[in-house]
Amino acid sequence: MMNPGMELDLGWVQKTTINLPAVERRAATLRTRRTVKKSWQAAWLLRAVTCIDLTTLSGDDTSSNVSRLCYKAKHPIRDDLLKAMGMEDAGIEVGAVCVYSSRVPEAIKYLKQAGGSSIPVASVATGFPAGQTPLETRVEEIRRAIKMGAREIDIVISRTKALQGDWQGVYDEIKVCKEACGADVHMKTILGTGDLGTLTNVYKASLVAMMAGSDFIKTSTGKEGVNATLPVGLVMVRAIRDYYHKTGVKVGFKPAGGIRSAKDSCTWLALMKEELGDEWMKNDLFRIGASSLLTDIERQLYHFVYGRYAAAHQLPLA
Numbered sequence: 001m002m003n004p005g006m007e008l009d010l011g012w013v014q015k016t017t018i019n020l021p022a023v024e025r026r027a028a029t030l031r032t033r034r035t036v037k038k039s040w041q042a043a044w045l046l047r048a049v050t051c052i053d054l055t056t057l058s059g060d061d062t063s064s065n066v067s068r069l070c071y072k073a074k075h076p077i078r079d080d081l082l083k084a085m086g087m088e089d090a091g092i093e094v095g096a097v098c099v100y101s102s103r104v105p106e107a108i109k110y111l112k113q114a115g116g117s118s119i120p121v122a123s124v125a126t127g128f129p130a131g132q133t134p135l136e137t138r139v140e141e142i143r144r145a146i147k148m149g150a151r152e153i154d155i156v157i158s159r160t161k162a163l164q165g166d167w168q169g170v171y172d173e174i175k176v177c178k179e180a181c182g183a184d185v186h187m188k189t190i191l192g193t194g195d196l197g198t199l200t201n202v203y204k205a206s207l208v209a210m211m212a213g214s215d216f217i218k219t220s221t222g223k224e225g226v227n228a229t230l231p232v233g234l235v236m237v238r239a240i241r242d243y244y245h246k247t248g249v250k251v252g253f254k255p256a257g258g259i260r261s262a263k264d265s266c267t268w269l270a271l272m273k274e275e276l277g278d279e280w281m282k283n284d285l286f287r288i289g290a291s292s293l294l295t296d297i298e299r300q301l302y303h304f305v306y307g308r309y310a311a312a313h314q315l316p317l318a
């Protein structure tokens with residue numbers, strides 16, 4: 001379900017403060033909790049695969065790495081591993097492929113070639129990663145990406161406005177972006193939490209983004225100095241919970257940036273399960289934005305199936 005948004009409720013936004021030590025204590029329990037083991041772990045890792053927004057956002061992106069990425073999106077795990085787990089017919093594929101808008105047409109072409117047309121292409125837009133271009137240019141970028149076939153749009157908020165406490169300005173801009181996305185394109189809003197200074201700002205930005213109609217809130221671009229951290233994730237999912245209690249609308253969550261290990265993906269899934277419940281562990285409400293996570297997940301699944309780790313050449317790049 002898309003988020004219709006609501007009027008900006010500044011009273012709600014302003015009244016919240018976050019208790020940093022309490023958030024850090026709770027986040028630490030997630031990091032140190034006993035992880036799921038054996039076949040449960042394999043099942044969680046396969047679930048994580050289906051939630052990945054498989055990403056390449058580099059200045060040196062070319063059609064060849066986009067083509068490899070798209071093949072991997074459709075065939076994220078080697079066939080022999082899937083067969084050994086009895087999962088060869090489960091249709092395991094990633095949640096989306098995420099690229100810069102100029103790479104959207106080739107991502108669509110290569111997904112089609114790989115038999116993966118069902119996988120949406122997500123385009124970053126709005127002056128990603130800094131968001132420091134005029135609003136008209138940012139909105140035009142969204143329109144063009146959609147015209148080229150993007151089915152999901154990852155926008156960035158103005159950290160300048162957020163840091164100046166101009167929540168009305170942040171809300172208005174996100175709303176304009178949502179209108180440009182229209183009724184069929186999912187909009188994920190990147191808060192750039194590493195730039196926001198405090199967890200209180202993270203909570204406020206989360207609320208404002210949801211009030212303005214974001215379908216997902218996302219931690220980071222992957223380009224800030226600090227990207228997805230558990231304390232930030234905890235504050236954001238609590239904001240999602242509060243918004244759900246107030247409006248009945250379920251907004252998705254996407255941690256992104258620096259998530260590289262299979263264990264991390266299980267920790268983020270555990271956060272969703274414990275804070276929001278099982279419904280938020282599926283890819284309509286949970287994504288992990290990552291460029292290299294899949295490599296480690298496939299490596300761990302190889303170990304699960306064969307009892308030893310693969311040599312690098314046996315698991316070519318995700």
Ligand SMILES: O=C[C@H](O)COP(=O)(O)O
Binds near residue numbers: 220257
């Ligand atoms: O949205 C996804 C991020 O840009 C990916 O960051 P990463 O390269 O650290 O996995």
